[in-house]
Amino acid sequence: xxxxxxxxxxxxxxxxxxxxxxxxxxxxxxxxxxxxxxxxxxxxxxxxxxxxxxxxxxxxxxxxxxxxxxxxxxxxxxxxxxxxxxxxxxxxxxxxxxxxxxxxxxxxxxxxxxxxxxxxxxxxxxxxxxxxxxxxxxxxxxxxxxxxxxxxxxxxxxxxxxxxxxxxxxxxxxxxxxxxxxxxxxxxxxxxxxxxxxxxxxxxxxxxxxxxxxxxxxxxxxxxxxxx
Numbered sequence: 001x002x003x004x005x006x007x008x009x010x011x012x013x014x015x016x017x018x019x020x021x022x023x024x025x026x027x028x029x030x031x032x033x034x035x036x037x038x039x040x041x042x043x044x045x046x047x048x049x050x051x052x053x054x055x056x057x058x059x060x061x062x063x064x065x066x067x068x069x070x071x072x073x074x075x076x077x078x079x080x081x082x083x084x085x086x087x088x089x090x091x092x093x094x095x096x097x098x099x100x101x102x103x104x105x106x107x108x109x110x111x112x113x114x115x116x117x118x119x120x121x122x123x124x125x126x127x128x129x130x131x132x133x134x135x136x137x138x139x140x141x142x143x144x145x146x147x148x149x150x151x152x153x154x155x156x157x158x159x160x161x162x163x164x165x166x167x168x169x170x171x172x173x174x175x176x177x178x179x180x181x182x183x184x185x186x187x188x189x190x191x192x193x194x195x196x197x198x199x200x201x202x203x204x205x206x207x208x209x210x211x212x213x214x215x216x217x218x219x220x221x222x223x224x225x226x227x228x
Contacts (some may be wrong), residue, residue, distance in 0.1 A: 005092070006046050013080030017203050018046055022092070023048040024202045025114055029102055029131055030121030031078035032056065033182055034145055037191025038119050038198075043086045043093040045199060052082040053110060055101035065184040073180040074160060078123055102127055117201050120144040125168050132157060134165040141201045145194040149180025150219040152190035155228065156197050156210040163211060163228045186218060 006018050024047050028039050031054035039052055061070040061171050068081040068130075079097035086095045102110060102122075111118060111134040118135050120142060123126050128144065135142040135157070141144065142157040143166060157163045200208045213226040 005090070008158045009045060013199070013203065020158045020197070021046045021202060022048040024116045025051075026198060026202070027051040027053065027111060027118045028121055029053050029111075029118065029127070031082045032062065032070065032121065032123065033187035034147060034191045034194070035078070036069075036082070037188050038121050038145075038194050039082050039086060039196035040067060040089060040094075041192060042119075042198065043090045043095070045195070046090075046092070047202070048093060049084065049096070050108075051096045051098060051115070052079045053098045053100065053102060054078040054082075055099055057205065065187055091115045096167055102130060103111035104130060107131075108137065111135060111138055111140065113140065114137050115140050117141045117143060117198050119198055120146075121191070121194075128164065129168060135159070143194050143197045143201065145184045145190045147182055147190050149182065150186065150217055151180075152186050152193075152218075153213055154190060154193045154197060154209055155213045156201060156208045158210055161211065163213070166228055167213070189216065189218065 009018050026042055026047050028035050031052050039050060042050055058069040058074050058076055060074060060076060060102060068085050073081055077099045079099045083097040086093055107130055118140050120128055120131055132142055136159055138185045139159045145154045155163050197209055211228050213228055216225045
C-alpha cells in the first residue's frame with residue numbers, strides 16, 4: 001500500500017529518498033493561503049511528520065483561496081482543519097496542530113532542533129523576522145515564501161545566512177504585501193514552489209534557492225532569479 005501510494009514520486013525522487021522523507025519532520029508556520037497548499041503538498045509527497053502552527057480561525061473572506069476552508073468550517077481553527085484534512089489525505093503522515101500564534105514568548109519552544117526544516121507561510125514581516133531569528137538560533141533551515149496579488153517570492157535560508165534581513169531590513173513594515181488582494185492562484189503556485197524547495201532541502205539536493213530570490217509575476221508571466 002505504501003509503495004503504491006508513492007509510486008508516482010519515483011523518477012522525480014528515488015525510492016530511498018522517498019523513504020527518507022517519511023522519516024523527516026517539518027514545521028509549517030501558518031495554515032492559511034500559503035500554508036494549506038504547503039501542508040497538503042508535503043503530506044502527499046510523503047513527509048512523515050508535520051507540525052501546523054496557526055492561532056487563527058476561518059472567516060468568509062478565506063474561502064476564495066485557503067485550501068482547508070469550507071462554508072461548513074467557518075469559525076473553526078485553521079490548524080485543526082489542517083489536521084483533519086491531512087488525516088483524510090495521508091494517514092501515514094502524522095500531523096500535530098498548534099492553535100496558537102508564534103510570539104517572542106513561545107518561539108523557541110515551538111521551533112526546535114527536532115525539525116529538519118521550517119516553512120514560512122506567515123503574512124506579516126514581524127512574524128517572519130521572528131521565525132527566521134528562531135530558526136537561526138536552533139540551526140534549522142527555513143524556506144520562505146510570500147504573496148501579494150499577482151506576485152510572489154521564494155528563497156531558502158540556511159543557518160548563518162542573512163537573506164531575510166536583506167529582504168526585510170530593520171524598520172521595514174511592508175514587503176510585497178500591499179493592498180492588492182490575494183487570489184487563489186498565487187498561493188497555489190508559491191506554496192508549490194516552497195514544497196519543492198523543502199523537499200530539496202530535506203533530501204540534500206544542491207539545487208536550492210539558497211542565497212537566491214525567485215520572484216514571480218503571474219500577470220506578466222515574468223520570473224526572475226536574484227542573487228542575495
